[in-house]
Amino acid sequence: MTAAALEVEGVRLRVGEVGVSEFALDLPILRLQPGERIAVVGPSGCGKSMLLEFLALLMRPERVDRFVLATADDDRRDLAGDIAAGRIDALAHLRAGPLGYVPQSGGVLPFLTARAHASSGLRLAGHAGNPVARARFDRLAERLGVGAHLDKTREQLSGGQRKRVALLAGMSVPRRVLLADEPTTGLDAASGTAVMELLSRLAADEGTAVLIATHDADTAYRAGFAVRPLEHGAFWHEALQVVF
Ligand SMILES: Nc1ncnc2c1ncn2[C@@H]1O[C@H](COP(=O)(O)OP(=O)(O)OP(=O)(O)O)[C@@H](O)[C@H]1O
Numbered sequence: 022m023t024a025a026a027l028e029v030e031g032v033r034l035r036v037g038e039v040g041v042s043e044f045a046l047d048l049p050i051l052r053l054q055p056g057e058r059i060a061v062v063g064p065s066g067c068g069k070s071m072l073l074e075f076l077a078l079l080m081r082p083e084r085v086d087r088f089v090l091a092t093a094d095d096d097r098r099d100l101a102g103d104i105a106a107g108r109i110d111a112l113a114h115l116r117a118g119p120l121g122y123v124p125q126s127g128g129v130l131p132f133l134t135a136r137a138h139a140s141s142g143l144r145l146a147g148h149a150g151n152p153v154a155r156a157r158f159d160r161l162a163e164r165l166g167v168g169a170h171l172d173k174t175r176e177q178l179s180g181g182q183r184k185r186v187a188l189l190a191g192m193s194v195p196r197r198v199l200l201a202d203e204p205t206t207g208l209d210a211a212s213g214t215a216v217m218e219l220l221s222r223l224a225a226d227e228g229t230a231v232l233i234a235t236h237d238a239d240t241a242y243r244a245g246f247a248v249r250p251l252e253h254g255a256f257w258h259e260a261l262q263v264v265f
Pocket residue numbers: 036037038042043044063064065066067068069070071072
């Protein structure tokens with residue numbers, strides 16, 4: 022039986038003011054296998070971003086029974102324990118490595134070139150001088166159509182180019198889990214398809230479990246994502262496990 026890339030059980034997320042503006046989301050069970058591709062769909066405001074922000078360790082849950090991330094083949098990290106102990110820096114550090122996250126908007130820092138921003142993960146991982154890692158980065162930049170724009174700052178990039186630079190940052194190092202919130206928003210149809218196919222190929226080639234939130238279910242489905250609805254204030258997904 023393959024070990025899951027990410028396991029979540031018994032999570033409750035809540036925002037807003039109790040009885041006034043509160044919004045709650047339950048994740049009874051969410052288990053992603055290596056190489057799995059999941060597209061979370063649902064109407065605006067149903068909680069897709071909240072789900073991704075929790076998984077990206079940016080939102081503290083009201084309750085979490087189990088939250089385990091594969092950080093290496095033989096290493097499972099107890100994130101629920103880290104959250105309970107308030108180890109915030111250690112959690113943030115994971116986003117430079119095994120856990121990639123591309124936010125719905127923003128995600129490109131104003132004072133860096135696109136290259137410096139997108140390759141920060143490579144530098145933090147100590148791979149900036151590694152020719153294989155750099156070649157992988159350049160290849161991804163070309164496939165995302167931003168290879169010619171890497172010396173520009175955020176102000177010099179279009180909205181769609183910013184989105185693709187943020188995606189490049191998310192893909193810049195091999196991940197165990199990659200989360201992308203609306204990866205095709207602001208892109209034309211051809212670019213959107215190319216992005217979905219690239220995310221899908223990353224899952225197939227590198228075993229990354231990729232979970233995206235999207236309003237573009239058709240493109241995601243055509244690229245090989247399993248489309249899963251977030252509905253009635255809850256989301257769950259458990260892949261069929263292959264037992265040898
Ligand atoms: N600080 C907050 N206080 C109260 N409600 C909030 C707060 N932040 C978010 N919400 C509510 O939480 C719900 C989920 O928001 P979320 O951004 O996750 O939706 P979404 O499914 O990603 O929507 P979209 O498709 O429009 O991006 C929304 O109904 C929103 O109004």
